[in-house]
Structure formats: structure tokens, C-alpha cells
Amino acid sequence: MDRFRPLALLAAAALTLSGVTALSSAALAADADLARNGGFESGLDGWACSAGSGTTVTSPVRSGASALRATPAGGDNARCAQTVTVKPDSSYTLSGYVRGSYAYLGASGTGTTDVSTWTQSAPDWQKLTTTFRTGPATTRVTVYTHGWYGTGAYHADDITLVGPAVDTGQPPAPPTGLRAGSVTSSSVALSWSAVPSATGYAVYRDGAKVQTVTGTSATVSGLAPSTAYGFQVAAVNEAGESARSATVTATTAQGGGGTPGLPPHALVGYLHASFANGSGYTRLADVPDSWDVIDLAFGEPTSVTSGDIRFDRCPAAECPNVESDAEFKAAIRAKQAAGKKVLISIGGQNGQVQLTTAAARDTFVSSVSRIIDEYGLDGLDIDFEGHSLSLNADDTDFKNPKTPVIVNLISALKSLKARYGDDFVLTMAPETFFVQLGYQYYGTGKWGGQDPRAGAYLPVIHAMRDDLTLLHVQDYNSGPIMGLDNQYHSMGGADFHIAMTDMLLTGFPVAGDQNNVFPPLRPDQIAIGMPASVNAGNGHVAPAEVVKTLDCLTRKVSCGSYATHGTWPGLRGLMTWSINWDRFANWEFQRTFDGYFG
Incomplete structure (x- = not known):
């Protein structure tokens, strides 16, 4: 504003000579700072940061008590923006202070020429300023900051947009009749x-x-x-x-749907029922009583898009000690008599299922029902991996999915639930990529370039949340994932499991959109997925780290550097891949669970 002062003084002098000083004051008063919360003293109120990249910090700050810190990651440049109401055909000055490498300040949607200014290196606070004129029909302009890919975090503070103000009226009255x-x-x-x-x-x-x-x-x-x-x-x-x-x-009503007949704390494991590997074949009757939910792995499709699911038990040539069908069914009944739940798990690493059509959906329902009825099972576990679930480019609202493979899966699960009633056990075992990565990315329409599977389970979980018995996300075979602290967490210790589970129990904005929040699940719906041994998959943690995870989430002790958003003594328990691998490792995982929950 300083560079306009001589012009303003000349204008004031001229108007004084003509006897209209009051008009001059009114004209000058029309200019205002239109940026909302430009000093970030109210957190990120008014600002939206891409991929959850932004947070407020108390140091360093240029003025006041807070400033913005935003961190580019992967294909995201940490763009933080707000949309401002402006007057058409008017001049505005955008200014702000930045620190860091490759920090940008700009405005888009001006209706004329969009502008930006930047600095390659600002070891201390540096002021950036640019000006623009709005188009003859422009009433909204977006102002933004961003960094650059792979160059580290930048800071911003005291952002202003000065120019003619617009009378937006008054906020509405409070609602009544709630x-x-x-x-x-x-x-x-x-x-x-x-x-x-x-x-x-x-x-x-x-x-x-x-x-x-x-x-x-x-x-x-x-x-x-x-x-x-x-x-x-x-x-x-x-x-x-x-x-x-x-x-x-x-x-809320008593009980909570989706938890039929489970103990307060449950141990869930997958049993290799249709194949053999280095862990050896384990007969169902030999599974110890500690295991409360046994997922028979796997039912697989006859083709990717057929929807026709078959469960073929491990042939004797591969599994010399495999039991007969009669013995297998008798073992199922014995487990159920002891209060255990035995489910058919569909999918797995090699069993891709894409319900692309209504016909495939109906075939899925009928073929899964045949398996459940033949073996007298308690329910179904969905273990869709690979490209079984992905999002179309325009599918950005998890509450109202459009992608056929997701819509048809939800419809199929609702049909199975309706067929078998309240005692039907429904569980899901997505990878972190399909769930927690939705905090940063969801769909492909907004950001472009990222994998369309990111967060693709979210609409399925949300649609079935009242009927979902257990969600046991696979906290393994995963890359780094950003938690609610906007820090990346990696496998190998308690911190990863704590951060990933806290997201499920707290809820999180999908793709960083504070108006599109994925609601929290109940703690009795959550079993944390971990590999049973170093042979079972990447991400194995030692028993001591398992105990730290449970201590933090159920008692809020041993939490390390991650601050959880609550304490959940009703956390249901643990899931592992797999019972076979745990037996191979002398039942280390089972003994840890038994030692903690008794």
C-alpha cells in the first residue's frame, strides 16, 4: 500500500479543494483486507490444503502466535488456498511472507490474467507481492500458496488481499427446531x-x-x-x-450391530485352507482355542469379472495331511460349538474380483451363498486386493459412490446380510492403501496421476458400517502413510499401528476436505492387522511393539511421539496373517494376544 500513498494524498488534496473531502474518505475506506485468517491465528480456518499437507505451527512465525507450514509429498505441491469474494473490474494487491525453498503466492480465477510470484530460497521471512485486476464478470478469486515437489516444507504468514470490499450481508440466523x-x-x-x-x-x-x-x-x-x-x-x-x-x-441404541457372538477382545486369523506354502498345512481341528474368528483362505473367482466364487480345498498332493470334507465340516461345527466364528474369505493376493455388472453381482451373491450353506459358515470376509476396487475419475464423494465395481459390491453385501440376518458376520481386510491413504488422495478427478485405488474401500466401509462386524486393515506390506498428525509413518514399530488405528477411531477428512469427513468406526469393530512372523509379510513387529500398540490405544500409555485422539478400552483385538505362519513361529502372535487380554 505504501507505493500508492503519494497518489492518495494528491487525490485527497484535489478533492479538498473542490469541497468533497467526505467523498474521498469513503472511497479510501472501500479498500479492505479480504483474506480470511491470513495470519493463521485460527488454525487453517478458511484455508484448504491439498492432500492434508498443511498445518499451523507456533515457530517460526512472522507475527502473532501461528504460521502455516505445508509439506509437498510425492505428486502433491502442498497447495493451500481460499476463495474470496471480490468486485468485478477492480484492482487488488496480494501480499504475504514466506520462508523456505520454492515458495509461491498467487491468485487464480481472476477473469483476466492469473498471477503468481515466488522465491527460490528464503532462509528468513521474505515478502512476496503481486497485483491483478478482476474481469468484468468476476466475483470470486482463489488465492493460494504452494511449494514444489520434493523440496521440503515451506512456511507462510500474514497473507493479505487488499482492494475494494464487497458487502456480503450478514450471516444467517441460528437454526431452530432441531x-x-x-x-x-x-x-x-x-x-x-x-x-x-x-x-x-x-x-x-x-x-x-x-x-x-x-x-x-x-x-x-x-x-x-x-x-x-x-x-x-x-x-x-x-x-x-x-x-x-x-x-x-x-x-444411541444398546449393543451396536455387527458384533454377533464375539468376546470383548477377539483374535482373528486366516487359515490356509485352499493352498500350501512354506508354513505348512494346518488342519482346522488343530487350530488352538485362542482363535475366535477363523477366516478360510480363500474363495476365488473363476474369472476376474464373472462374480462366480469357488472354494476348492487344498488337494492332497500339495497338503498330504489334509482332512476329508467330512472331517473339515465336523471341525467347523466343533469350532462353532465352542463359540468360534468360521468365515469364508474371498479374494486374497491372487483372487481379483471385479463386479462390473449387475449379472456379476447376482452371481457373486448366489455363489458365495452356496459356499456358506455347504459348509455351514458364519459369514464372509472381503479381502479384495490388487485392482478389485478402484475409483472412476469423477467418483469423489465416498457417501455416494458411482463406480460400478463399488456400487455392485455394496449391493451384493447388503443382499447377503438380508439373506442371513443379524447373526451374519461380515469382516473386511483392506490394505492401508485402500483406506488410510484416502486421507491424502481419493479418486483421480481432483489431483490426477495417483493410483485410483487410493481410498477405494472407503465407500464400501461407509455403506456397510452398521452391518460391519470387524474391519481389520492390513497394517503390513505398506509404504509410508500420513497420519492425522500430518507426519508420515512407516512399518516396523508400534507408531505405525497406533497412527493408522487412531485414524479409524477418530475419523478423518477424505482427501484433506474438511467438509467431507469419514466418520469414526466403533472400537468394537476394529481388529489391528499384523503379520504373524517375519516370514509372513513386510511389517512384522516384535511382541513388545504389539504390547505398546495396545497399551497406547486402550490405556493411552506407551504412545511414543504420536498423540492419539482418544482412549479405546473396547478395541476388539488383533488380526494376523496367518494362523499357519504363527504355528510356524511357535505361536508367538497368539501368545502375545493371550498374555495381554488373558
Whole structure:
């Protein structure tokens, strides 16, 4: 602004001579700083950072108490942006202070020429400034900062956009008439009266914003059974958010669906029933009583897109000690009589299943039902890997999936649940790539270039969350994954399991979108997936690290550097690949579980 001061003084002098000093003051007052929270004193309020790349820090700061720190990673340049209401055909000055290598400041959607300025190296705070003029029909402009790929974190502070202000009016009035409708063990339906001038509504649970909607109703899911929650709603328009409504309290139903007949803490394992490898064949009758859920691996498709699933038991030529069909079925009944659950697991590393058509969906339901009925099984485990699930480019809303392989899988699972009723056990074993990586990437339409499988399980988990008995994400064979602390975590110790599980129990914004939050799952739905031994897969951790993981999540001790967002003594337990490999390792994994949970 300093460089305009002589011109402003001349204008003021001229107007004073003509007797219209008041008009000069009004004209100057029309310029304002339109950037919201440009000093990041209110966290990231008003800003959206790509791939969850941004956070606020208390050091270094240029002024105030906070500044932005954003870290490029992979194919993401850590772009943090906000959209501002502007006047058409008007001049604006964008300024800000940055630190770090390759830090950029710019504006897009100007309606004329988009602008940016940057510095290659700023070891201390450096001011960046650029100007632009809006087009004759431009009313919204996006201002942004970003770094560059692979060059480390940058910092930004005191970002301003100075120019003619726009009267956006007043925020709407608070909503009235908030009431709770249908209640389940894990969800509460809410509705309220419409507010004039509101363009949307923010829903709060116990003081935390959990979702935004455009209508006058919402269902808040991912809740714990037999628990009281307080809900509020605020109305939103371009001028801002209203005060919150009066609080309505609702208590979820008892029990919680999806946990039929399991002990408070359960040990889940996969049994190599259709193949042999270096771990040796283990007869079902020889599986120790410590194992509460036994997943028979695997039912596989006759072709990738047929939907026709077959379960062929290991042939005697490969498994010399394999039991007969009669003995196998008798062992299933004996396990069930002892309170254990025996499931058919579909997929695995080699069993890709793509339900691309309604016909494949229906074949999947009928063929899986035949397996369940023939062996008298308790339910189904979905272990889709590879390219069984991936997202189309325009599929960016996990609550309303469009991709056929996902839509058809959800429909098939709902049909199986309806066929077998409340006692049907449904579990899922996705890799971290398919779930937690959704915190950074979801779909291909927004960012381009990343694998379309990233987060592809999220719509399936969300659609089935009220019927899902267990989610045991495979915390192994995984690359580094960013946690809710916006730090990358790698396999090999308790830290990885703590961070990945905390995301499931806390919920997280999908692809960094704070308005698109994946709700938390109940702790009784979570079993942490770990390899049983160093032979079983990458990511094996020593028993002491398993104990640290459980201590942190159930008692909030031994947490190390990661700060969890809660304490969950009701965490269901552990899953391992596999029972065979654990037997090969002298039952190390089983003994760790038994020693901890008794």
C-alpha cells in the first residue's frame, strides 16, 4: 500500500479543494483486507490444503502466535488456498511472507490474467507481492500458496488481499427446531427448520463439526452404542456461519450391530485352507482355542469379472495331511460349538474380483451363498486386493459412490446380510492403501496421476458400517502413510499401528476436505492387522511393539511421539496373517494376544 500513498494524498488534496473531502474518505475506506485468517491465528480456518499437507505451527512465525507450514509429498505441491469474494473490474494487491525453498503466492480465477510470484530460497521471512485486476464478470478469486515437489516444507504468514470490499450481508440466523429422529446403535438422524438466506448447514457433535449439508436433515453415523451425544446445527451463507442452535441430546441404541457372538477382545486369523506354502498345512481341528474368528483362505473367482466364487480345498498332493470334507465340516461345527466364528474369505493376493455388472453381482451373491450353506459358515470376509476396487475419475464423494465395481459390491453385501440376518458376520481386510491413504488422495478427478485405488474401500466401509462386524486393515506390506498428525509413518514399530488405528477411531477428512469427513468406526469393530512372523509379510513387529500398540490405544500409555485422539478400552483385538505362519513361529502372535487380554 505504501507505493500508492503519494497518489492518495494528491487525490485527497484535489478533492479538498473542490469541497468533497467526505467523498474521498469513503472511497479510501472501500479498500479492505479480504483474506480470511491470513495470519493463521485460527488454525487453517478458511484455508484448504491439498492432500492434508498443511498445518499451523507456533515457530517460526512472522507475527502473532501461528504460521502455516505445508509439506509437498510425492505428486502433491502442498497447495493451500481460499476463495474470496471480490468486485468485478477492480484492482487488488496480494501480499504475504514466506520462508523456505520454492515458495509461491498467487491468485487464480481472476477473469483476466492469473498471477503468481515466488522465491527460490528464503532462509528468513521474505515478502512476496503481486497485483491483478478482476474481469468484468468476476466475483470470486482463489488465492493460494504452494511449494514444489520434493523440496521440503515451506512456511507462510500474514497473507493479505487488499482492494475494494464487497458487502456480503450478514450471516444467517441460528437454526431452530432441531430434533433427533431415528436412532440406531451407531447413528442418529437429525432434522431442523430451514433458515432464510442460508446456503448450507454445519452439523456439530459434542462441539466438533462433523459434516456440512445443503438440506435440513442429516444422519450422523459412526457412533458408539449406548452413548449420549449432544448435537447442534449452524446455518451458513457467503457472509459466514451463524451461532449454533440449541443442543439436542440423543442416546444411541444398546449393543451396536455387527458384533454377533464375539468376546470383548477377539483374535482373528486366516487359515490356509485352499493352498500350501512354506508354513505348512494346518488342519482346522488343530487350530488352538485362542482363535475366535477363523477366516478360510480363500474363495476365488473363476474369472476376474464373472462374480462366480469357488472354494476348492487344498488337494492332497500339495497338503498330504489334509482332512476329508467330512472331517473339515465336523471341525467347523466343533469350532462353532465352542463359540468360534468360521468365515469364508474371498479374494486374497491372487483372487481379483471385479463386479462390473449387475449379472456379476447376482452371481457373486448366489455363489458365495452356496459356499456358506455347504459348509455351514458364519459369514464372509472381503479381502479384495490388487485392482478389485478402484475409483472412476469423477467418483469423489465416498457417501455416494458411482463406480460400478463399488456400487455392485455394496449391493451384493447388503443382499447377503438380508439373506442371513443379524447373526451374519461380515469382516473386511483392506490394505492401508485402500483406506488410510484416502486421507491424502481419493479418486483421480481432483489431483490426477495417483493410483485410483487410493481410498477405494472407503465407500464400501461407509455403506456397510452398521452391518460391519470387524474391519481389520492390513497394517503390513505398506509404504509410508500420513497420519492425522500430518507426519508420515512407516512399518516396523508400534507408531505405525497406533497412527493408522487412531485414524479409524477418530475419523478423518477424505482427501484433506474438511467438509467431507469419514466418520469414526466403533472400537468394537476394529481388529489391528499384523503379520504373524517375519516370514509372513513386510511389517512384522516384535511382541513388545504389539504390547505398546495396545497399551497406547486402550490405556493411552506407551504412545511414543504420536498423540492419539482418544482412549479405546473396547478395541476388539488383533488380526494376523496367518494362523499357519504363527504355528510356524511357535505361536508367538497368539501368545502375545493371550498374555495381554488373558
